[in-house]
Amino acid sequence: MAVSIEKCLIVATRLLILTLIFHLVSADVVQSSQDSPHRRFEYKYSFKGPHLAQSDGTIPFWVHTGNAIPSSDQIRITPSLRSQKGSVWTKNTAAFENWEVEVTFRVSGRGRLGADGLAIWYTSEQGLDGPVFGAADLWNGLGIFFDSFDNDGKKNNPAVLIVGNNGKLIYDHQNDGSTQALGTCLRDFRNKPYPVRAKITYYQKSLTVMINNGFTPDKDDYEFCAKIENMHIPREGHFGISAATGGLADDHDVLSFLTFRLTEPGQKPPPPEAEIPKEEKDKYQEEFESFRQELDKKKEEFQKEHPDVQGEAVEDLYESVNDREIRQVFEGQNRIHLEIKQLHRQLSMILDEQRRYVSVVTDEISRRGAQGQPGQIPTQELDTIVTTQQEVMKSLNEIRGSLSDTMRQVGSVHNQGNSAGTYETVQHFNDIKEHIHLVKRDLDHLIQRNGGPGEKTKCPDIPPFPSCLSTAHFIMFVAAQTVLFIGYIMYRSRQEAAAKKFF
Numbered sequence: 001m002a003v004s005i006e007k008c009l010i011v012a013t014r015l016l017i018l019t020l021i022f023h024l025v026s027a028d029v030v031q032s033s034q035d036s037p038h039r040r041f042e043y044k045y046s047f048k049g050p051h052l053a054q055s056d057g058t059i060p061f062w063v064h065t066g067n068a069i070p071s072s073d074q075i076r077i078t079p080s081l082r083s084q085k086g087s088v089w090t091k092n093t094a095a096f097e098n099w100e101v102e103v104t105f106r107v108s109g110r111g112r113l114g115a116d117g118l119a120i121w122y123t124s125e126q127g128l129d130g131p132v133f134g135a136a137d138l139w140n141g142l143g144i145f146f147d148s149f150d151n152d153g154k155k156n157n158p159a160v161l162i163v164g165n166n167g168k169l170i171y172d173h174q175n176d177g178s179t180q181a182l183g184t185c186l187r188d189f190r191n192k193p194y195p196v197r198a199k200i201t202y203y204q205k206s207l208t209v210m211i212n213n214g215f216t217p218d219k220d221d222y223e224f225c226a227k228i229e230n231m232h233i234p235r236e237g238h239f240g241i242s243a244a245t246g247g248l249a250d251d252h253d254v255l256s257f258l259t260f261r262l263t264e265p266g267q268k269p270p271p272p273e274a275e276i277p278k279e280e281k282d283k284y285q286e287e288f289e290s291f292r293q294e295l296d297k298k299k300e301e302f303q304k305e306h307p308d309v310q311g312e313a314v315e316d317l318y319e320s321v322n323d324r325e326i327r328q329v330f331e332g333q334n335r336i337h338l339e340i341k342q343l344h345r346q347l348s349m350i351l352d353e354q355r356r357y358v359s360v361v362t363d364e365i366s367r368r369g370a371q372g373q374p375g376q377i378p379t380q381e382l383d384t385i386v387t388t389q390q391e392v393m394k395s396l397n398e399i400r401g402s403l404s405d406t407m408r409q410v411g412s413v414h415n416q417g418n419s420a421g422t423y424e425t426v427q428h429f430n431d432i433k434e435h436i437h438l439v440k441r442d443l444d445h446l447i448q449r450n451g452g453p454g455e456k457t458k459c460p461d462i463p464p465f466p467s468c469l470s471t472a473h474f475i476m477f478v479a480a481q482t483v484l485f486i487g488y489i490m491y492r493s494r495q496e497a498a499a500k501k502f503f
Helices: 002-035 278-305 321-371 379-417 419-450 472-500
Strands: 036-042 062-066 075-078 085-090 098-110 119-122 140-147 157-166 181-185 197-201 206-211 221-228 238-245 251-263
Touching: 075 278, 098 119, 098 238, 098 472, 119 197, 140 197, 157 206, 157 221, 157 321, 181 206, 238 251
Parallel strands: none
Antiparallel strands: 036 251, 062 085, 075 251, 085 238, 098 197, 098 251, 119 140, 119 238, 140 157, 157 181, 181 221, 197 206, 206 221
């Protein structure tokens, strides 16, 4: 009886421990879910293609200055020309306590080095123009710099720097801002196969910068760059992007700038913005009506020009998945067929060379026979010729066998819808086979005319190769080339030193 009570106590204790563990895990999960902030997309502080720029070249809710060139799918902040500056800034002031920005950009250039770089801003005033990556100095707020030019010569670029300013500091260009940077990381963001993405989060007085390396298209593949605790920035500010070039140049393209408002857990999200004014609503409605009327007019004109299309099902105008796969299969088989035709032409050229070679040998044997000196025909050289021809024939037979296997695979598909093409290919290989038999027959005839493989013949002598360059001339040429190369290296070093930018 005592044993049973002890077992019951052990089981009850285990159940109690499991229950406590379950509650603790559940509490951790709930707490972690509650700690994650609420994200709300802010369209007035964002842009993204397609249809990024309007017909008049402006960007909704943004202003661009300098050499910035908006297009339908991106904004080229600066083109790859020397001494260019450009920037884009939000028109409205953002009053977010916590926020997150996701920027997708591309920095590309033809040179090994690039300049100067690109900057992402959050400042109390718009820095439309200035010496700091195309924006104004003495800013009040935050600047995140993607610096691609090594001004201080420490070979620590390209780099990402986080610099804060209260409106009184002058940016230290000569040291690449290293004396003022709150955080930095080395990242090569130039000439990547995919656009580079940066995620900047300001949450609970903490700034975090995450960078995507541009080697994968995964949007969530970020690497940690830097984090700054207890950072104070202006309550209200403008978001912006700027770029500049100096003696060297890159294309600085921004594909998207997405802004999110972050709300702490437990707080009520801010109410949505009020309805747009009636004047703007009437303007948008008028534009929509004019666009719809123009579209209806184009539809009527198209139906008048193409009466046979009227009433046709929409599905018939597009290619289905099965049709596309079949088309791709036949296109692949046609490419294989063209490659085989090209190979057939190359084999024909080889056979023509063999025929000419056999003709030369035959003519030489006939000439020797006409002179009545059969004893002087070198049988060893004839054996070498015959052996070489046999090896060539063996190689051609192997090629023919491999091509026959390929043609059988091609024919298995073409028999379903392109039997005529398969017959034509087989006919080509029959021609090749016939040419090979002709070469073999000519070789057998050659061996019989010379009394068997035991006799020898002499091929025409190869003319001596003329010597076009003496040793002295060659040494002089190499010395001249060495002097020119050293001079070019010195000239290139001076050009790179002169191209270094000084602000």
